[in-house]
Amino acid sequence: MPRPLSRKLCRRSKGLSQRRERFPIEGQRTLRQIGICSVAGLLVAFVAGCGAGGAAGGGAEAGEKIQVAVTISVVRDLVEQVGGDRAEVFSIVPVGGSPETFQPSPRDAGRISESQVVFENGLGLDSWVEDLISSAGNEEQTVVELSEGLEPIEGGEHEAEHGAQHEEEGEQAHEHAEGNPHFWLDVANAEYYVERIRDTLSEVDPNGAEEYEANAREYLAELEELDEYIKERAGSIPEERRKLVTFHDAFPYFAEAYGFELIGVVLENPEAEPGSREVAEVVRTIEEEEVPVVFTEPQFNAGLADTIAGEAGVEVQELYSDTLTEDETAGTYEAMMRTNIDRISEASS
Ligand SMILES: [Zn+2]
Secondary structure, three states: OOOOOOOOHHHHHHHHHHHHHOOOOOOOOOHHHHHHHHHHHHHHHHHHHHHHHHHOOOOOOOOOOOOEEEEEOHHHHHHHHHHHHHHHEEEEOOOOOOOOOOOEEEEHHHHHOOOEEEEEEEOOOOOOHHHHHHHHHOOOEEEOOOOOOOOOOOOOOOHHHHHHHHHHHHHOOOOOOOOOOOOHOOOOHHHHHHHHHHHHHHHHHHHHHHHHHHHHHHHHHHHHHHHHHHHHHHHOOOOOOOEEEEEEEHHHHHHHEEEEEEEEEEEOOOOOOOOHHHHHHHHHHHHHHHEEEEEEEEOOOHHHHHHHHHHHEEEEEEEOOOOHHHOOOOOOHHHHHHHHHHHHHHOOO
């Protein structure tokens, strides 16, 4: 049954509010506010559905794998790289899904309650997970917001359409820091995530600390190579052509790290289609800036990008941001980043 939040949760909340002071919220509302009651209801329904034989609780026996829940498949890969054979990792948002429009199910609530560790990204990307966590009330659970401690770039998509609804509710407790949540698209930030994952797993499962350390060391070396590769390929694109029009606002950290200019976003708000004026503006920007390609992302309907590309007379290509793919194109974080820079580089040269 639901118990009070653990101390870990409370400490983390303090960190959130401290950061919020540096990046004040202006009427910003989060997905997690959509339905606290409905999510709590989901968990109750799940536990009731399991009956007395339900698997609520968690806590692995000796020799069993530690159970880890993450919100997005990109982070699942990072945790699997560090956790190796010792960790079983479950991504709540399935491959191909969008964390920004995701609705948790009773099954997700159950999986969360059984997990010893939960990794969330933070900054509003996956804040719905916090209702699942508090409903689960697993005091033994370690919850880590991976982006905590990184300096956010302002902007990023939020759920503007839900704002009015929550104004009415007068809900203050779930505000979050402002800034773009897509840190991992700069490899240096992914390395930061990996270090935090290593430290967390080592703390929760001290017997595996050496293994986590070794896995992380090897993987961080691969990420260093990946970072070099992206810098090299980006650097070979003439500077005046290093301009991107992406589908949603996921690439500011990528752009900053690798020297690109973000000149347009097709979908300002992942939950609402843009109007004809916005579409016309994107088309005009593409023409003025002579951008050769419009990038789609698999978690969104490509129809809109096709329309824009057709009107502007440019190519359409797919990039990866919030989800991996089932195939090898973006089957891992590393593959995803290589495919992205290869496609950008081919389209821009
Ligand atoms: Zn996103």
